Amino acid sequence: MQSNQTFADVFKAGGVSRRDFLKFCTLTSVYLGLSPSMVPSIVHAMEKKPRTPVIWLHGQECTCCSESFIRSSHPTIEDIIFNLISLDYDDVLSAAAGNQLEDVRRKTMKDYKGKYILAVEGNASTKDDGVYCMVGGDSFLNTLKETAADAAAIIAWGACASYGCVQNAHPNPSGAAPVSDIIKDKPIIKVPGCPPISEVMTGVVTHFHTFGTLPELDRMGRPKAFYNTRIHDKCYRRAFFDAGQFVRSFDDEATRKGWCLYKMGCKGPTTYNSCSKIQWNGGTSFPIGSGHPCIGCSEPNxxxxxxxxxxxxEVPFLGSDSNADKIGVVAVGAAAAGAAAHAAVTAVKKAKAGNEDNDKA
Amino acid sequence: MGRIIEEIYVWRLPVRLYHWINALTTAALFITGMYIAAPLFNPPLGEAVLYKGFSWWRYLHFAAGFIFIANFLFRLYWALFGEDKYARFGGFRPWSPTWWGTPFREQVESYLFLRSDEPNYVGHNPVAALAHFVFIFCGSSFMIFSGLAMYGENNPGGFNSVWFGWMIPLFGGSYTLHFAHHLFAWIFPIYLIMHLYAVFRHDVVDRTSVTSSIITGYKHKVEEEPS
Known part of the structure; x- marks a missing residue:
């Protein structure tokens, strides 16, 4: 195992010139939101520090995170960064399989005890001892706990590992639970999204490798560099939002003009991600750029x-699907009906009392 | 009409001002909030840069919100330090079993037509105090905290985001908090109906001029006479 090689060594062996290597470092510092003065730190880390070993586990997931990761954008680097991480175990990408591969995982855990990064893609089934997700002859729940025990930190890739995604959507038949529900004693970086943006993924790994610490996280455990602002805040259609120029149907004139998709259900105003900044596939586009409202895939549930x-x-309410406004209208109607009924009873009582008084008089 | 036998100054000017500012800002907040959730008006045509239609609605909502908050804080101050016996928190002790005792029970029984006489209070009766605590104190507090948390989203790391942003993970994300804010907005029209009904009913049944008291400040006791 080439465990002591630095990133720079591997770049060199791969035929990447020093100029391209420095370009990569600079671009990475930009993506991480670091000041230009930090570039030498990245170069230093890449040249001098041995590569950080990564164990990449796959649980209940669709591999879209891996698909995204291998498309990291810098043209000459996209596959190289993937090869450069000392990715010691990844059951989807490894050539080896079966016992051979599981042995590699155990060896890495032993050799780099307390030093390796555990990257988790997907989540674990917790119902019935986790039998609904079996990997390598054991439940993923057990594998996750076992591998997490000696990890320096855990990266929860994607919506699955961060929040649960489609697996723990109602009614959650397999009891799918995000990593943070299962592992409580390790630092966890949540990198939500379905999938997360590739540059966000490589950026997080690079930050950890460069500084040896977790990137600054927000209240939800996400790296602030990428999840500090909403899609809405940097959306290029924001001017149409402020002007009140909304698309009302997918085939109207406003669609052709590229107006705001707010009324089409865009979740951009409530979704924290970098799609409107970094965009996807090397800056080609992002959902709103392609005319589709954001579905908020990096938000919980x-x-x-x-x-x-x-x-x-929509919320399940009294047996049928409803929304806040329908519930509100029903409640206001009930209050009005209650008041009217109360008024009627009051009137009847008063009339009765009046009659009695008259009878007495 | 019976002869006025007593005139009591109940709602002092700060209380009346609070009431009407609260009523106006709540109405403005509800209307602008609903519009923000579902903008109905036809979009303007032409360059986006020429229009500020939707941000104007949001601006009104935020401005009304801040007036609402200032007014709410003023009312808290008045309740705690105003030395106004009809507007203070003093009498409201829902944690104490005695508060739920005879006066509260009698008032509930009266509203449920289980007793023929109407207990008469110069200020708020215990049921009204409870309703105000639930709808106005708790409801407004939730709307203020959630509103400021969402307002803080415009400026991550700013004052509102630091002090109120914890509401977002508490509710499981920004979208869910927006949803809760939207849903709980409906308590205000519900409260309005109950409030107006109770006021008009008390005016008719007890004849204490409670309706005009929120403008003039005076409640009256009138001579009993057969209706």
């Missing part, structure tokens, strides 16, 4: 906050 094409969530 976004599957249960639907429908995607309406601003107001």
């Amino acid at each position: 976004f599957w249960d906050r639907g429908p995607f094409y309406s601003r107001l969530a």
Whole structure:
């Protein structure tokens, strides 16, 4: 195992010139939101520090995070960064399989005890001892706990590992639980999204490798560099939002003009991610850029906050799907009906009392 | 009409001002809030840069919100330090079993037509005090905290985001907090109906001029006479 090689060594062996290497470091510092003075630190870390070993586990997931990761954007680097991380275990990408691969995982855990990063893609089934997700002959729940025990830190890739995603959407038949519900004693970086943006993923790994610490996290455990602002805050259609120019149907004139998708259910105003800044596939586009409202895939439980094409969530209420406004109107109606009924009873009582008084008189 | 036998100054000017500012800002907040959730008006045509239509609605909502908050804080101050016996928190002790005792029970029984006489209070009766605590104190507090948390989203790391942003993870994300804010906005029209009904009913049944008292400040006791 080439465990002591630095990033720079591997770049060199791969035929990457020093100029390209420095370009990569500079770009990474930009993505991480670091000042230009930090570039030498990144270069230093890449040249001098041995590569950080990474164990990448796959639980209940669709591999879209891996798919995103391998498309990291810098053209000459996209596959190289993938090869450069000392990715010691990844059951999806490894050539080896079966016992051979599981041995590698155990060896890495032993050799780099307390030093390796555990990257988790997907989440674990917790119902019935986790039998609904079996990997390598054991439940993923056990594998996750076992591998997490000696990890320096855990990166929860994607909505699955961060919040649960579609697996723990209602009614959650397999008892799927995000990593933070299972592992409580390790620092966890949540990198939500379905999938997360590739540059966000490589950025988080690079930050950890460069500084040896977790990036600054927000209240929800996400790296602030990428999840500090909403899609809405940097959206290029924001001017149409402020002007009140909204798309009202997917085939209207406003759609062709590229107006704001707020009324089409866009979750941009409530979704923290970098899509409107970094964009996808090397800056090609992002959902709103392609005319589709944001579905809020990097927000907790976004599957249960639907429908995607309406601003107001539907909630199960009195046996049928409803939303806040319907509940509100029903409640106001009930209050009005109650007041009217009370008034009627009051009137009847008063009339009766009046009659009695008259009878007495 | 019976002869006025007593005139009592109940609602002092700060209380009346609070009441009407609260009524106006709540109405403005509800209307602008509903519009923000579902903008109905036809969009303007032409360059976006020429229009500020939707941000104007949001601006009104935020401005009304801050007036609402200042007014709410003033009312808290008045309740705690105003030395106004009809407007203080003093009598309201829901944690104490005695508060839920005879006066409260009698008032509930009266509202449920279980007793023929109407207990008469110059200030708020215990049921009204409870309703105000639930709808106006708790309801407004929730709307203020959630509102400031969402307002803080415009400026991450700023004052509102630091002091109120914890509401967002508490509710499981910004969208859910927006939803809760939207849902709980409906307590205000519900309260309005109950409030107006109770006021008009007491005016008719007890004939204490409670309706005009929120403008003039005076409640009256009138001579009993057969209706």
